[in-house]
Amino acid sequence: MSVPALEVRGLVKHYPGVKALDGVDLVVQQNEVLGLAGENGAGKSTLLKALVGLVAPDAGSIYVRGEPVRLRSVVDAANHGIGMVFQEQSLVPNLTAAENIVLGSEGPAVRRGVYRWEVMRRLAQEQLDKIGSPIDPLARTDSLSFADRQMVEIAKVLRIEERTQHPPVVILDEPTSVLESKEIDTLFAQIRRLREFATVIFVSHRLDEVLDVCDRVSVLRGGQSVGEVATAGAVPRELHRMMIGSTGSDDHYHENAAATVGSEQPRLSVRGLSGTTFQDISFDVAPGEIVSIVGVHGSGREDVCRALFGAEPTTAGEIRMDGKKIDLPSTRAACAAGIGYVPAERKLEGMVGAMSVAENMTLAKQQARCAGPFVAPKKQATLVDSWIRRLSIRTPGRDTAIQRLSGGNQQKVVLARWLVAGDIRLLLLDHPTRGLDIGARSEVYRLMRELAATGVATVLLADSLEEAIGMADRILVMNDGRVATEVACPNGAKPSPLDLVKEMV
Amino acid sequence: MTVTSEVVNAPRRQSRRGASFRDAGPPVALIVIFLIFAALSPQFRSTDNVQNIVDAAAVLAVVTCGITFVLMMGSIDLSAAGVMGACALTVSLLVANNRNDNDFGLLGIAVAVLLGCAFGCVSGLALVLLKVPSFMATLGMSAVGLGVATLMFAGVQPNISDTMVKGLAIERFLGFSYLTWIAAVCILVGWLIQRYTRLGRYAFAIGGAEEVLLLSGVKVNPYKVAVFALAGAFYGLGGVMVTSQLGAGLVQAGDGYDFSAITAAVVGGTLLTGGRGGILHSAVGVMLVMVLTNGLVQIGVSPYWQGGVEGLIVVAAVAAAVIPQRRRNQVVK
Secondary structure (H helix, E strand, O other): OOOOOEEEEEEEEEEOOEEEEEEEEEEEOOOOEEEEEOOOOOOHHHHHHHHOOOOOOOEEEEEEOOEEEOOOOHHHHHHOOEEEEOOOOOOOOOOEHHHHHHOOOOHHHEEOOEEOHHHHHHHHHHHHHHOOOOOOOOOEHHHOOHHHHHHHHHHHHHHHHHOOOOOOEEEEEOOOOOOOHHHHHHHHHHHHHHOOOOEEEEEOOOHHHHHHHOOEEEEEEOOEEEEEEEOOOOOHHHHHHHHHOOOOOOOOOOHHHOOOOOOOOOOEEEEEEEOOOOOOEEEEEOOOOEEEEEOOOOOOHHHHHHHHOOOOOOOEEEEEEOOEEOOOOOHHHHHHOOEEEEOOOHHHHHOOOOOEHHHHHOOOOHHHHEEOOEEOHHHHHHHHHHHHHHOOOOOOOOOOEHHHOOHHHHHHHHHHHHHOOOOOOEEEEEOOOOOOOHHHHHHHHHHHHHHHHOOOEEEEEOOOHHHHHHHOOEEEEEEOOEEEEEEEOOOOOOOOHHHHHHHHO | OHHHHHHHHOOOOOOOOOOOHHHHHHHHHHHHHHHHHHHHOOOOOOHHHHHHHHHHHHHHHHHHHHHHHHHHOOOOOOOHHHHHHHHHHHHHHHOOEOOOOOOOOHHHHHHHHHHHHHHHHHHHHHHHOOOOOHHHHHHHHHHHHHHHHHHHHOOOOOEEOOHHHHHHHHOEEOOEEHHHHHHHHHHHHHHHHHHHEHHHHHHHHHHHHHHHHHHOOOOOHHHHHHHHHHHHHHHHHHHHHHHHHHOEOOHHHHOOHHHHHHHHHHHOOOOOOOOOOOHHHHHHHHHHHHHHHHHHHHOOOOHHHHHHHHHHHHHHHHHHHHHHHOOOOOOOO
């Protein structure tokens, strides 16, 4: 057998509190389509970033055609013949497709700083011809459909062929997550075509796709390679099992502290809610109940969560809190109705980094620290200190800038924001444990249980299926913007991840 | 899947190469406003007045050409007033004047333009090397420019006697002053730079998605400095043009042009966030502002009202321009 196109040995990458890669091995043969599967947080994206020089691994080595290489940048990787089609598209929207394709290596298309549009069009056309795409190279990129833009990205990546004498390695990161089924078929035809002259690494959440288009699948779990499957004859179920593994947990989710769900009037009642990415969503959440919404990327669950907080426009449907309809949903109306939202992007949307713990905690409920229109320093100090104690937030003091705390403690402050006024009735938690280590996660779980015990209803978008199953009393499975099914999830009779995955894809 | 399949079956959107309907707003507004004034005032639609409007737009057009490149990049440039002042004094002291025996003619103009270029270069370097936001860097350079101009002014106003420089504002070709033709050439040159040079295209791309350029291995800093230098050169030329109009070098030569130019560019459809618009947009914006100013006078709006009315119309124009991009919880600063 010839030398592998790409080989990874014992790659390790630490992030604060997390071991993203823990000795990953990977071999990609030439002209092979290798699938990469794994749950969120299994280390897929970190591995891919290491392969294109965006992440410097702490240990381990990467070999390109048998030669050890050190990839310092995307350009470096391109010079070794490795290119990636990024999950979030990386094209300049206001340039033409042709300019994007040759960007950074214009060659003869720009002479002494002056554009030669005809040459550029020809260069781009050559790349587009490789994949047989009918796109007009001089069309503005933002006028192209999403699928066409993806073709432009592939054409751009293929240009690295000109830099090396060898067949390129093309990495496709979740290329199908936003495509329609017809477009996916086109993409797959492209991948099979690419195989003639290139090596492909294909990453997707949808296992049937991985099995469909790949020759071989490598599975990652917890930053390690846990196995490989030849796709001929394989079924998604096997892959699921490898991805999920068997995780025994000793009441990590504080299941014994689970609150008894109130059976009276539902706290939150959603009827026929529709928006741009979700349709006809209806469900109830009782006081003290934790309902988790699960679904793959693009299922629309994040948007539903934001819509409940009035942060995403809706086109139809109604939201009731304790039977009372929220008119004209807006973030302000949601706050007033006793809804709290912990966003997934903590650093961007959850907190104001440079402001103090006290200010972040009282951000949404100013009245809790004020006397009339004025901030009452004593009132604020007493209030904030009491919550720092109750949630055991580890901080040098209430005046410390929140960005100096650890992720777990930051998240507790963000949660406390909704508790200080004592009027919280519904919590929307969007990936509340993202980026937290095990200990901090456990504390957030304990806090969620305590709140539920006081009658607070919770909608949880969990970081993993285990988390959803462990925490929730009931699980809604979303698929393509709709609620596919609802699964009861009581203590002692928890569904298995496999049952849920079946409904998700 | 019912909803999504409709999307697939929808006819493929025609790809567009150049202008889009979003860009049509300002030209349409220009025509409409022009026609309204023309209908209201016979004086406004006279040939003489139209010539006046165009001639009066010359300096603003040149300054706006410069600032457009900076805005396309997503930066801002407040240095126009200072740079124009310094360049006005420079040119008036280098061509035949009452303060010294210099008589460098065209060479004097070239030096003034190069000085503007140097000012822009310093702003750009402060941005990329010292990481000073362009707002503060250029504000500072404006003050430096005014300081340099004040030093050169030294209490005695240099009146120029160079007939060539004075003639630029007075002599006419095909009904328009030479300054207007200079402005037209600037717009043409600016458009060529924007369309056919890497500098122009990268300025546009930096405003569109700078990270993508970095991911593609493009070193953007040299282009940023070059854009500020180019803008500075346009301001320098603007300073020369004002000197020609006034027949003297004044520290205040560029007064108000910094914000008028930004206004004209934004009204024309060049976004302050970068990545949209261009020289032709800005040219339309300049004409819109000038037609508005002139038209309000011609239809007899009291001069006391004009400033306020103009301001309101500008805000309305920008509000109309951003309608397609509005969304929930958008943060505007």
